[in-house]
Amino acid sequence: MIEQTLLKAGLKNIAGVDEAGRGPCAGPLVVAAVILKDPLSPALSEVKDSKELTELKREQLFDVVINNSITYSIIEITPQEIDQLGLHKCNIEGMRRAVNGLKNPPEYVLTDGYAIPGLTIPNLSVWKGDQVAISISAASILAKVYRDRIMIALDKSYPNYGLASHKGYITALHTEAIKKFGVLPIHRKSFANIAALLN
Template identity: 45%
Template sequence: MAKKKQAPQEVQGDTVLQQTLALFSHDDLLICGVDEAGRGPLAGSVVAAAVILDPARPISGLRDSKKLSEAQRDALAVEIKEKALAWAIAESSVEEIDQLNILQATMLAMRRAIEQLSITPELALIDGNRCPVMAVRSEAIVKGDDKVPAISAASILAKTARDHALLDLHQLYPDYGFDQHKGYPTALHLARLQQHGVTPVHRKSFGPVKALLA
C-alpha cells in the first residue's frame, strides 16, 4: 500500500526506506528513479537525471555508475535512452549553486529532471536521504543507486551527461585539466587553480575557490 503523502518541507529528510520496501512495495505505481552527479566538484553544474524504466524492455548491468567503467556507462546510457519509457536530464548552474548552496541546488536539479519527463510518475524514488519539494510524491533511498534499477539508470545518465559537459569545459579552459579530474578537488586541479586562477565556471562558495578569491 502506498504511503500517505507528506506535507511539503524545504528539504525532506525522514523518508529513507529500507531496500525491501523500495523494491517490492510500489509495484502498482509508475515509478521514476532519480540521482545526481557533481555535488563535490569545485567547478561545473550539478546534474540530475530521472528515468522511468520499461518493464517489458529490461536492461542488464544497471548499478551505481561509480562502480562501472566509463565505457560501460557510455554503452548503458545509450541503451537506457533507447529502452526507457521516459528519461530527462537537468542541471543547476554554478551561479545557482553559489546562490542557493549545493544541497538546495541539487534538489532543484532533481525537481527539474522529474518535471521534464514526458510521462508524469506517481512516485519518484530519490537516491540519498533527502527529497526535493514538488508535486510528485517522493521517497528517499540511501544507496538507492545500487539497489533500485531505475535509480541506477538515473545515476548513469547523470554521470555521463556531466562528464561530457566537463569535456566541453576542457575545450574552453584547457589549462585546468577538466578532462582528467572532472572538476573534483584533486591535487592537479588545486595546482592549476593556484597557477591560473579562478574561472567563471568555478564554484566561488566552495572552500578552496573562496580561499583563492580572498
C-alpha cells in the same frame, strides 16, 4: 528490488532520480530523472550505480537506459546558481526540476538519499538508492555521463586545467592550475578551496 514491490502494488511509471557533481569545485550539478519501460528487463541487467562502472561501460549503458526508458529528463544547475542558493538547496531543486521535466507524469518517485519536499507525487528517499533501486542506478548513469561530457567539452575551452581527467574535482593538479592560471567562471566560488584562492 524496490521497484518489484511497487509494481506488485499496482504502481507503474516509477521514476528514479539521481545527481552527479555534488563534490566537484568546478562545473555544473547535473540531475537526471528516468522512467524505465520495465525495471525488471534483462536488457538492464548491467545497470548499477555509476560509481561502480568504468567510464566506457557508463557510456555504453547511457544509450541502453535511454532505449529502455519511457521518458527521461536531464537538467543542469550552474556554478553561479550553486553559489547563490547553496549546494543542498540546488540538489533538491534540481531533483524537482528533473521530475517535472518528464513528459509522462510518474506515479511514484524514488530518489537517492534525499526526499523532495513539496512534490505532489508520492516519493521515497532510498538510502544508497543508486545501489538498491535500478531506476535510481539508471538515473545515476544518465547524470554522470552527461556531466562528464560537459567537463570534457569544457576542457577544450580551458585546456590548462585538466578538466577532462579530474572532471572538476579537487585534485593537486587542479589546485595548482587554479593557482597558476586563476579561478574560472565555471568554478564554484562558495566552495572553501576556491574561496581561499580568491583572497
